[in-house]
Amino acid sequence: MPSAVEGPRTLYDKVFDDHVVKAENGTYLLYIDRHLVHEVTSPQAFEGLTNAGRKVRRVDCTLATVDHNIPTTSRKTYKNLSTFIEQDDSRLQCTTLEENVKNFGLRYFGLDDARQGIVHIIGPEQGFTLPGSTIVCGDSHTSTHGAFGALAFGIGTSEVEHVLATQTIIQNKSKNMRIYVSGKLRPGITSKDLVLHIIGQIGNAGGSGCVIEFAGEAIQELSMDARMSMCNMSIEGGARAGMIAPDATTFAYLKGRPLTPKGKLWNQALQYWKTLHSDPGAKFDIDITIKAEDVIPTVTWGTSPHDALPVTSKVPDPADYIDNPAKQAAITRALSYMGLTANMPIQSIQIDKAFIGSCTNARIEDMRAAANVVKGKHIAPNVKRAMIVPGSGLVKLQAEHEGLDKVFVDAGFEWREAGCSMCLGMNPDILSPQERCASTSNRNFEGRQGAGGRTHLMSPAMAAAAAITGHITDIREYYKEEKKAAIEVFVPSSASATDVSETEFEDSETSDSDVPEENKTAASTSTTAAPSGTASAGTGIPKFTVLTGYAAPFDRSNVDTDAIIPKQFLKTIKRTGLGAGLFYADRFDAVTGAEKPDFVLNQGVYRQAKTLVVSGPNFGCGSSREHAPWALADFGIMCVIAQSFGDIFFNNSFKNGLLPLIIDGEIIKEKIMPVADAGQRITVDLVKEEVRNGETDEILATFHIDEFRRHCLINGLDDIGLTLQSEGLIAKYEDYRKATFPWLEGGSTLVRPIVQGKIPGVPNAVEW
Numbered sequence: 019m020p021s022a023v024e025g026p027r028t029l030y031d032k033v034f035d036d037h038v039v040k041a042e043n044g045t046y047l048l049y050i051d052r053h054l055v056h057e058v059t060s061p062q063a064f065e066g067l068t069n070a071g072r073k074v075r076r077v078d079c080t081l082a083t084v085d086h087n088i089p090t091t092s093r094k095t096y097k098n099l100s101t102f103i104e105q106d107d108s109r110l111q112c113t114t115l116e117e118n119v120k121n122f123g124l125r126y127f128g129l130d131d132a133r134q135g136i137v138h139i140i141g142p143e144q145g146f147t148l149p150g151s152t153i154v155c156g157d158s159h160t161s162t163h164g165a166f167g168a169l170a171f172g173i174g175t176s177e178v179e180h181v182l183a184t185q186t187i188i189q190n191k192s193k194n195m196r197i198y199v200s201g202k203l204r205p206g207i208t209s210k211d212l213v214l215h216i217i218g219q220i221g222n223a224g225g226s227g228c229v230i231e232f233a234g235e236a237i238q239e240l241s242m243d244a245r246m247s248m249c250n251m252s253i254e255g256g257a258r259a260g261m262i263a264p265d266a267t268t269f270a271y272l273k274g275r276p277l278t279p280k281g282k283l284w285n286q287a288l289q290y291w292k293t294l295h296s297d298p299g300a301k302f303d304i305d306i307t308i309k310a311e312d313v314i315p316t317v318t319w320g321t322s323p324h325d326a327l328p329v330t331s332k333v334p335d336p337a338d339y340i341d342n343p344a345k346q347a348a349i350t351r352a353l354s355y356m357g358l359t360a361n362m363p364i365q366s367i368q369i370d371k372a373f374i375g376s377c378t379n380a381r382i383e384d385m386r387a388a389a390n391v392v393k394g395k396h397i398a399p400n401v402k403r404a405m406i407v408p409g410s411g412l413v414k415l416q417a418e419h420e421g422l423d424k425v426f427v428d429a430g431f432e433w434r435e436a437g438c439s440m441c442l443g444m445n446p447d448i449l450s451p452q453e454r455c456a457s458t459s460n461r462n463f464e465g466r467q468g469a470g471g472r473t474h475l476m477s478p479a480m481a482a483a484a485a486i487t488g489h490i491t492d493i494r495e496y497y498k499e500e501k502k503a504a505i506e507v508f509v510p511s512s513a514s515a516t517d518v519s520e521t522e523f524e525d526s527e528t529s530d531s532d533v534p535e536e537n538k539t540a541a542s543t544s545t546t547a548a549p550s551g552t553a554s555a556g557t558g559i560p561k562f563t564v565l566t567g568y569a570a571p572f573d574r575s576n577v578d579t580d581a582i583i584p585k586q587f588l589k590t591i592k593r594t595g596l597g598a599g600l601f602y603a604d605r606f607d608a609v610t611g612a613e614k615p616d617f618v619l620n621q622g623v624y625r626q627a628k629t630l631v632v633s634g635p636n637f638g639c640g641s642s643r644e645h646a647p648w649a650l651a652d653f654g655i656m657c658v659i660a661q662s663f664g665d666i667f668f669n670n671s672f673k674n675g676l677l678p679l680i681i682d683g684e685i686i687k688e689k690i691m692p693v694a695d696a697g698q699r700i701t702v703d704l705v706k707e708e709v710r711n712g713e714t715d716e717i718l719a720t721f722h723i724d725e726f727r728r729h730c731l732i733n734g735l736d737d738i739g740l741t742l743q744s745e746g747l748i749a750k751y752e753d754y755r756k757a758t759f760p761w762l763e764g765g766s767t768l769v770r771p772i773v774q775g776k777i778p779g780v781p782n783a784v785e786w
């Protein structure tokens with residue numbers, strides 16, 4: 019396969035190179051090995067496939083589950099989704115997924131299957147996630163799977179459709195960034211503290227345009243569960259993906275999981291996996307060193323994950339940022355939203371609720387760490403509710419097997435069923451306005467856990483301690499007072515790789531017999547129906563050539579996609595009608611629903627704005643929801659001008675005929691913003707690559723857009739149709755893949771049905 023890099027290569031370079039189907043002028047068609055699907059970001063993709071008469075190309079590379087919308091209440095009486103889910107829109111999204119998996123013949127873990135859970139927890143748990151593979155999902159926290167040395171990233175719904183139809187994705191090469199964590203973490207300090215510390219240092223756009231490799235002694239010593247928590251949050255540092263080189267810890271975790279290769283295929287895979295590390299001398303565009311010993315328990319105080327501070331510090335004071343008005347404004351806004359006073363000690367912050375769960379921290383080690391803290395204690399009287407939500411049915415079973423559920427219940431916690439739960443509150447688990455939550459999730463955006471709710475991110479042990487004391491607590495002091503020790507996690511990192519080496523399997527049978535007949539040839543796994551060369555059976559995208567219209571000035575930084583379109587609007591199975599929810603919390607009064615007169619889109623000509631001019635960086639950070647560009651476009655905004663963008667939002671916009679335009683911050687401030695402020699029109703000319711004053715035609719800025727993207731926008735081209743013109747190359751890659759990486763064949767089709775309550779790969783789990 020063509021290599022994108024000469025000389026020594028990074029881990030990212032290697033995995034990228036091994037998946038290139040086609041390279042053209044810096045744009046690559048990459049083959050995707052594993053595709054995880056959930057109910058929120060897939061309905062419109064399946065609808066697109068159906069409308070175009072296309073099939074899922076690789077059923078064996080696709081695995082689906084429901085996680086975001088589902089209640090986490092007891093399933094003892096569960097019969098089906100239709101009777102179990104009370105909210106109409108949530109139910110419809112879940113039943114639509116069930117219909118789609120049936121119609122397209124996909125493997126699926128529903129609520130009656132103990133293997134159901136948060137998509138990023140079940141992939142690794144089943145061994146669907148493998149080192150060196152490319153993994154995507156319509157979900158930003160797909161970065162989690164990078165903990166295995168996979169190249170894993172979140173995509174939007176249009177890209178979900180593209181992957182379903184073609185098993186490939188169009189990509190540009192990201193920059194290489196290394197975060198080297200030297201030395202050892204201090205006792206009781208977890209990977210959650212470390213990753214919050216890192217994001218606090220680099221900022222929520224620090225990894226923008228990059229794939230981060232986490233390396234160093236402290237990383238090597240982390241267990242797989244802890245590595246997943248780190249890579250999970252690389253997206254919160256703005257990166258496309260996070261990766262950790264696979265090692266003995268990785269191999270020991272994977273060995274024997276239901277979907278990992280067995281026998282000779284394991285040996286073969288292992289040979290390859292051992293080559294997956296950055297070569298000595300490999301070039302990193304950005305290289306940062308963090309000292310592990312500098313990390314102490316870390317929590318967030320504000321409304322972005324980069325508002326992270328050591329638990330011993332005080333809440334920031336806007337008065338200290340006179341020289342940085344944008345930062346001062348952001349801190350002032352965050353303090354007001356969070357109901358905090360400048361300079362108050364972080365440990366004096368009282369909480370109302372505690373939530374231990376999410377794809378960041380709902381694995382078995384997280385459950386154990388929390389149970390260790392709460393054992394023999396009870397939640398504080400001011401804590402109204404404390405929830406433990408295991409990440410999957412299997413995590414729940416394992417925890418119950420160890421008696422952890424009883425520890426939690428005795429301490430006053432609710433022991434729930436698996437799902438995203440209060441991480442996002444698309445289901446009934448939400449905060450009420452002004453309620454404050456100690457949360458092990460990954461995002462503390464405004465309204466994230468419920469409109470007006472206030473989130474403080476921290477580790478499971480810290481959230482458990484906060485539930486017991488009633489306020490944010492330094493876990494080190496807690497351990498001292500309670501005479502407890504942090505539980506040591508067993509990490510086989512000192513184990514030599516030979517523990518799981520090929521020798522062990524020298525005489526064993528090939529696992530080829532595990533591969534179902536229908537998956538033994540690439541041709542049969544390849545179920546594509548679309549004839550090659552058909553330009554597009556789909557509808558294409560709106561063309562973008564020259565746009566003239568009013569431009570709304572938007573004086574904000576780090577606008578996340580939760581703010582652009584809040585979670586309650588994601589429960590749709592359509593792409594249309596989302597304009598009503600655009601910037602909902604900023605635009606409308608939470609109680610009366612009336613327009614807020616001070617919000618720019620509620621004022622005069624800006625009601626008809628076609629362009630949004632943003633003063634600060636990182637517009638559209640956070641979640642992968644394509645609902646954000648859908649909402650903007652539905653409102654009528656077809657261009658957003660900003661200094662920089664969240665990576666997934668940037669991609670998603672192009673797929674919908676919306677132009678995200680990167681312009682230098684000074685030029686925005688000096689040239690473009692004054693025109694927007696004056697209520698004059700602005701012309702964005704993609705053909706000439708100019709931004710002009712729409713009244714006078716004066717050139718305000720010039721820009722350059724990647725040739726492929728510009729071509730697609732100007733001509734309104736649907737890139738699935740374009741990709742299918744490369745059918746021959748895709749098929750050729752599949753032959754190469756089958757010969758070179760045969761352990762990737764079969765994939766999710768190796769999922770076995772549960773027989774008489776026995777779960778394959780889980781000998782002890784006989785009931786749920």
Ligand SMILES: CC(C)[C@H](C(=O)O)[C@@H](O)C(=O)O
Nearest residue numbers: 058156157158159641642643
């Ligand atoms: C629903 C999905 C698009 C979203 C994401 O991409 O992250 C969600 O999982 C989240 O955490 O906000």
Ligand code: SF4
Nearest residue numbers: 159376377438441442
């Ligand atoms: S971040 Fe939260 S909502 Fe998103 S996938 Fe993870 S648990 Fe679910």
